[in-house]
Amino acid sequence: MRTHFNEKILLYKVRKGDAESFGPIFDHYHEKIYRFIYLKVPTGQDAEDITAETFLKAWQYLKEQKKISSLQAFLYQIARNLVIDFYRKRGTVIESIDEQEIVIADRGDLTLEEKVMLKSDMVQIEAGLRQLKDAYREVIALHYLNELSLAETGNVIGKSHGATRVLLHRGMKALKQILAETKQK
Amino acid sequence: MSKTVKQLKLLRSIKPSKEWSVTTRDLLLSQIQSQGVSQAPSKMAGFVAYAGDTFATVYESTFGILFARPLRLMAALAVFVAGSSSAVIFAQGSTPGDPLYSVKQTKEQIQVAFAPNPENRAQLEVSLVDERFSELKVVSGKELSQEVKNEQTGALVSEVAKKLSSVTKSLDSIKHTSEPKKAAEIAGYVSKKAEEYQKALAASTGDASHSQKVAQAITKIDETKTKALEVIVEKQDSAGIPDEEVALQLANTIKETQDTVQKIRVSIAALEDEAQELVAKQQEAVKVLAEAEGLLAKKEFKVILFKLNQSKGIVSELNKKIQTKQTETKKNSDGQDKVRAF
Structure with a gap:
């Protein structure tokens, strides 16, 4: 059993046409890609569709023996482009966002009241994130939710380390303001 | 933290x-x-x-x-x-x-x-449209609340429209890349299926809440049929399709479009403002279709196709304006009803 995700070896094998090696790549990245897309689209169903398409496109690109410098950045970039296409096909009108059912992972350590409060926090923060402009939401999702470093985040969004840090700072400021205003209401 | x-x-x-x-x-x-x-x-x-x-x-x-x-x-x-x-x-x-x-x-x-090639993709996409229609039948027979049924039906009709857009794109690929006989065969198949879908949707007595989606799906079907015709006309010589066969398909499409243009005349009459401008546009579509019909005997298929597309463009524009006007009229009368309630 593979205990260490060796990306370089897997990519080499995938380029040689070893389909099995694509499995661990999917296993390793699909939840993060889904989470990234989920916050950009109206429904979980849309996020699932675009996530599946992201990996399809990745496979198609890789089997053509094309080289990439970072698989992680590559997958996020495909996902970003697919989200843009998603909205382009729909026109500029974005349908109202469904209330997402946030599933609390089974936390046996929490009381029912604590679970209710936890869910409420999550709904609030997700709603706050969705009100941000896309550039802020994106950088916050990549850094805080998907645990990418500032350098890795910059690599995905095509910005320098410094510019990414500034964007993140502004994004968090905007988010805090939205959350404060929501609380006042 | x-x-x-x-x-x-x-x-x-x-x-x-x-x-x-x-x-x-x-x-x-x-x-x-x-x-x-x-x-x-x-x-x-x-x-x-x-x-x-x-x-x-x-x-x-x-x-x-x-x-x-x-x-x-x-x-x-x-x-x-x-x-x-x-x-x-x-x-x-x-x-x-x-x-x-x-x-x-x-x-x-x-x-x-x-899908390994555009031909297979087009056929697969058509089979998926068939699947959506099968699902529509299943949904209509289920024991669900009217609200849920409408929601599911609306979603399926939207999916039909979406899949048909994909079929149209695949046909466009086929037009440019495929072997002529194969391309013509697939275009003919798609055209036949599109007619079936048109009849099925026209016969549907769905709830008014998704009538706009049905209208959109019918528009997509029309676009798919036109694209299929384009492929047939394009590949006619190299695929060896007889002139009579192509002329018949074009004549049928001209007739259908003429019927649509006549129905629009009725809708325009119901609108009080802007009727003059819309009537002029509708007359333009009638004229273009008459010109297309006149060219059938001369077998100038590509010019006929061009005029068909021109008339369909006018029809599409007219339908949008009519729908917008009807929506505005409905909103105003709803607003007036609310005022009266006080």
Whole structure:
């Protein structure tokens, strides 16, 4: 059993046409890609569709023996482009966002009241994130939710380390303001 | 660590369902593995997959209880049952609202993405439109609240429109790249299917809430038929299609468009303002169609097609203006009704 995700070896094998090696790549990245897309689209169903398409496109690109410098950045970039296409096909009108059912992972350590409060926090923060402009939401999702470093985040969004840090700072400021205003209401 | 960052970290639990993850992984790997293997059966978790006509027979005899509807597959298509997950199998008969419907949609998405060429893709996409119509029948027979039924029906009709856009794109690819006889054959098949879909939607007596979606789907069907005609006209010489056959198809399309243009005249009469401008546009469409009809005897098929597209453009523009005006009129009268209530 593979205990260490060796990306370089897997990519080499995938380029040689070893389909099995694509499995661990999917296993390793699909939840993060889904989470990234989920916050950009109206429904979980849309996020699932675009996530599946992201990996399809990745496979198609890789089997053509094309080289990439970072698989992680590559997958996020495909996902970003697919989200843009998603909205382009729909026109500029974005349908109202469904209330997402946030599933609390089974936390046996929490009381029912604590679970209710936890869910409420999550709904609030997700709603706050969705009100941000896309550039802020994106950088916050990549850094805080998907645990990418500032350098890795910059690599995905095509910005320098410094510019990414500034964007993140502004994004968090905007988010805090939205959350404060929501609380006042 | 700030409170906001702590809250953000809570969202790390956002993930797709385990079922979706497992089945999507299986589907992806199965399709990747089957690429480049044309008719080889693949053994997966005790089930054997076959291509083409044998597929339905094997499936129904083995899983008759699960599959109430016969599976229709083109003999030319090599469709593999993808995935070792039983969820994929059980998903086949699902409809919107069913827990496994998203699995079915993912499977279809992957099948289309892995279609080996535009011809197969067009045929597969048409089979998926057939599937949507089958699902519409199933939904209409289910015991659901009217609200849920309307929602599911509306979603399916939107999907029909979406799939037809994909068919139109595939036809465009076929027009430029495919072998002429094959291209003409597929275009003819698509045109015939599109007529069936048009009749099915025209006959549907759905709720007014999704009448706009039905109208959009009918527009997409029309676009698909026009694109199919374009392929036929383009490939006529090299595919050896007789002039009479092409002339007949064009004549039928001209007649249909003339009927649509006449119906628009009636809708325009119902509008008080801007009627003059709209009548002039409608008359322009009548004139262009008459010119197209006049060219049938001269067999100037490409010019006829151009004029057909021109008239359809005018029809589309008129329909949009009429719909906008009707919506405005309805909003105003609703507003007036609310005022009267006080």
